[in-house]
Amino acid sequence: MSEAELVLRSTRVITPEGIRAASIAVTGGEITAVLPYDAPVPAGARLEDVGDHVVLPGLVDTHVHVNDPGRTEWEGFWTATRAAAAGGITTLVDMPLNSIPPTTTVDNLRTKREVAADKAHIDVGFWGGALPDNVKDLRPLHEAGVFGFKAFLSPSGVDEFPHLDQEQLARSLAEIAAFDGLLIVHAEDPHHLAAAPQQGGPKYSHFLASRPRDAEDTAIAGLLAQAKRFDARVHILHLSSSDALPLIAEARAEGVKVTVETCPHYLTLTAEEVPDGASEFKCCPPIREAANQDLLWQALADGTIDCVVTDHSPSTADLKTDDFATAWGGIAGLQLSLPAMWTKTRERGLGLEDIVRWMSANTARQVGLDGRKGAIAAGHDADFAVLAPDETFTVDPAALQHRNRVTAYAGRTLYGVVKSTWLRGQRVVADGAFTEPKGQLLTRA
Numbered sequence: 001m002s003e004a005e006l007v008l009r010s011t012r013v014i015t016p017e018g019i020r021a022a023s024i025a026v027t028g029g030e031i032t033a034v035l036p037y038d039a040p041v042p043a044g045a046r047l048e049d050v051g052d053h054v055v056l057p058g059l060v061d062t063h064v065h066v067n068d069p070g071r072t073e074w075e076g077f078w079t080a081t082r083a084a085a086a087g088g089i090t091t092l093v094d095m096p097l098n099s100i101p102p103t104t105t106v107d108n109l110r111t112k113r114e115v116a117a118d119k120a121h122i123d124v125g126f127w128g129g130a131l132p133d134n135v136k137d138l139r140p141l142h143e144a145g146v147f148g149f150k151a152f153l154s155p156s157g158v159d160e161f162p163h164l165d166q167e168q169l170a171r172s173l174a175e176i177a178a179f180d181g182l183l184i185v186h187a188e189d190p191h192h193l194a195a196a197p198q199q200g201g202p203k204y205s206h207f208l209a210s211r212p213r214d215a216e217d218t219a220i221a222g223l224l225a226q227a228k229r230f231d232a233r234v235h236i237l238h239l240s241s242s243d244a245l246p247l248i249a250e251a252r253a254e255g256v257k258v259t260v261e262t263c264p265h266y267l268t269l270t271a272e273e274v275p276d277g278a279s280e281f282k283c284c285p286p287i288r289e290a291a292n293q294d295l296l297w298q299a300l301a302d303g304t305i306d307c308v309v310t311d312h313s314p315s316t317a318d319l320k321t322d323d324f325a326t327a328w329g330g331i332a333g334l335q336l337s338l339p340a341m342w343t344k345t346r347e348r349g350l351g352l353e354d355i356v357r358w359m360s361a362n363t364a365r366q367v368g369l370d371g372r373k374g375a376i377a378a379g380h381d382a383d384f385a386v387l388a389p390d391e392t393f394t395v396d397p398a399a400l401q402h403r404n405r406v407t408a409y410a411g412r413t414l415y416g417v418v419k420s421t422w423l424r425g426q427r428v429v430a431d432g433a434f435t436e437p438k439g440q441l442l443t444r445a
Helices: 077-086 106-116 135-143 164-177 190-195 204-211 213-230 242-253 265-266 290-302 333-345 353-367
Strands: 006-015 019-027 030-036 046-049 055-059 057-066 089-094 121-126 149-152 182-186 233-236 257-262 383-395 413-425 426-430
Touching: 006 353, 019 353, 046 121, 055 089, 055 353, 057 077, 057 265, 057 333, 057 353, 077 089, 077 333, 077 413, 077 426, 089 290, 089 333, 089 383, 089 413, 106 121, 106 135, 135 164, 149 164, 164 182, 190 213, 213 233, 213 242, 242 257, 257 353, 265 290, 265 333, 290 353, 333 353, 333 383, 333 413
Parallel strands: 006 046, 006 055, 057 089, 089 121, 149 182, 182 233, 233 257
Antiparallel strands: 006 019, 019 030, 055 383, 383 413, 413 426
8 A cells, every 4th residue: 555656435345345435555557455445545645535436346348349440430449448438348358240351360350459559448358250261260369369259150240250050160169179268159040040930120029020039049059069069168148038048057067168148238128118110229139028038137146147248239320220120230338238237236126246246257257357357356457437326317329429329228217327437547537528548458368
């Protein structure tokens, strides 16, 4: 404490041991100690007392489509990382699509990093991609520092990122397992999708029928079998079907190395409330019924689902047509993920400690950053979100920072106002005012 440069003080700090009044000492961008609230402030240290606002570890969002370069009109590193910072997120990991080129070779990764370098308001890491023809590129990408590899088991929606069939999945998984990498998977079975009714048009019920639960369940069952076969580490992306939960629990009991995420839109929005033609609610797999949502919450509470991430996947507004069959599928949620989740978490009698576990500690652990991110503890980066949990606001799309201000949360009143966000001991946004970009580009340890 004697050499601290900054002391951040609050009556409510969320630490791995629980919520308590504390003073957080920071030196060189790192937490050096978490001390009693009334610990003396050393000479030369700056005191920032946030009163009764809650100090959380900065959130770690491991599922973000920045789309930059190539589809920068959809989103970019400057706007995406500003939106993240405004929402209390201090680290994101960028998906290997929908940028052009996709992050499927070391050269393409280099291009992505060059584009991001001077635009990142928060720390940014990168996923690689597993395609039918790039098995030879997987190990070089791993050695270049990607956090793992994304694969689709059904069409991705963009031609430059084709999906894997079961034989191609096996080849990629065998290679990735050989260097103990991680495969993260969009799990929907293409045969079940092809067999589902495809009516199109503005009715959400027709879209929901076109992406049935059994498409997810079948793909997940196949993935778990392959993971067991190769003793590989796999992660199930954006789980929406509660019917798959027993399969996951059984696989874990058998020793399969699988983790699972879901998203705020599956936990806070329901199929019953989606208006016809409102394709800002379209995503794949889809937002399902309230009864399904209840089971996802139960799985979060019991640990079957490990973490909550945004799957932020925006597009230009013109692609969000009123025809669910042709509209771009993706929810833009970076800035609103924390308040959306907190609003529903408190309704269900759960706490901010649970939010931290799902959206910071477990996501950091998923990508191997848990020694640096995801906790307010000595030795960790001084990344914080300062939250007024009892304050509310009504979502105004014009106030959002992502490039195309389309949102499924428009007009909703949410609990939890992010007052400031701190990256390595520096305040990067406070009350809507941003500093110049201070983010770093991260690589797998």
